[in-house]
Amino acid sequence: MKSTLSIRPETPDDAEDVRRVVAGAFGGERVAALLDGLRESVAWLGLGYVAEERGAVCGAVCYTRAWLDAPTRLYEVLVLSPMAVVLERQRTGIGSQLLDESLRLLREREEPLVFLEGDPGFYSRLGFVAGAELGFTPPSVRIPSHAFQVAVLPGYDRASMSGALVYPDVFWRHDSVGLRPEV
Numbered sequence: 595m596k597s598t599l600s601i602r603p604e605t606p607d608d609a610e611d612v613r614r615v616v617a618g619a620f621g622g623e624r625v626a627a628l629l630d631g632l633r634e635s636v637a638w639l640g641l642g643y644v645a646e647e648r649g650a651v652c653g654a655v656c657y658t659r660a661w662l663d664a665p666t667r668l669y670e671v672l673v674l675s676p677m678a679v680v681l682e683r684q685r686t687g688i689g690s691q692l693l694d695e696s697l698r699l700l701r702e703r704e705e706p707l708v709f710l711e712g713d714p715g716f717y718s719r720l721g722f723v724a725g726a727e728l729g730f731t732p733p734s735v736r737i738p739s740h741a742f743q744v745a746v747l748p749g750y751d752r753a754s755m756s757g758a759l760v761y762p763d764v765f766w767r768h769d770s771v772g773l774r775p776e777v
């Protein structure tokens with residue numbers, strides 16, 4: 595059967611649908627509120643992609659601006675967050691296609707690196723490796739080393755690009771960095 599799934603850049607008209615998908619997949623407002631904050635911040639690049647099936651948005655991924663504090667200078671890099679697929683369609687391959695196609699489109703932009711915090715069981719299938727493997731350190735000690743991952747893009751230069759990922763303040767304002775102990 596022909597697939598009805600399409601992956602395309604997010605447009606301003608998608609914002610509400612993307613928010614709904616994110617709130618549903620993460621089971622609450624916390625990550626959706628971070629997304630609202632990202633959209634209003636200097637980190638926002640208008641760089642999101644959606645998965646659409648029969649006219650309905652069923653998955654979304656956003657890439658925003660952050661920095662790498664390398665020995666000789668700061669480099670602009672991307673952070674993947676949030677990424678979500680509607681609950682009833684998870685584990686059917688939508689997230690993988692969305693991630694794969696969005697990374698293909700990002701390779702046309704000459705960006706050097708995409709960082710994320712996430713489960714390597716999902717992201718390592720599509721080219722992400724542990725940040726430490728390439729000489730990167732996370733923005734917080736509360737990010738488990740296996741969760742701190744990176745994918746290299748065409749603008750990457752191994753000789754000059756190492757050091758700490760620096761998050762924009764919006765992640766801190768939303769206390770959305772790493773893990774905190776359950777209380």
Ligand SMILES: CC(C)(COP(=O)(O)OP(=O)(O)OC[C@H]1O[C@@H](n2cnc3c(N)ncnc32)[C@H](O)[C@@H]1OP(=O)(O)O)[C@@H](O)C(=O)NCCC(=O)NCCS
Binds near residue numbers: 677678685691711714
């Ligand atoms: C994570 C998420 C975006 C993945 O999208 P998806 O469409 O469910 O993923 P896919 O079906 O393309 O691939 C899933 C595969 O990755 C593997 N995987 C490993 N860890 C996983 C995880 N934490 N979540 C989902 N898949 C995971 C699965 O084994 C699965 O393979 P299988 O179906 O052969 O077992 C989606 O499940 C989701 O929205 N989850 C809730 C929100 C979330 O956690 N977002 C990511 C935060 S970093």
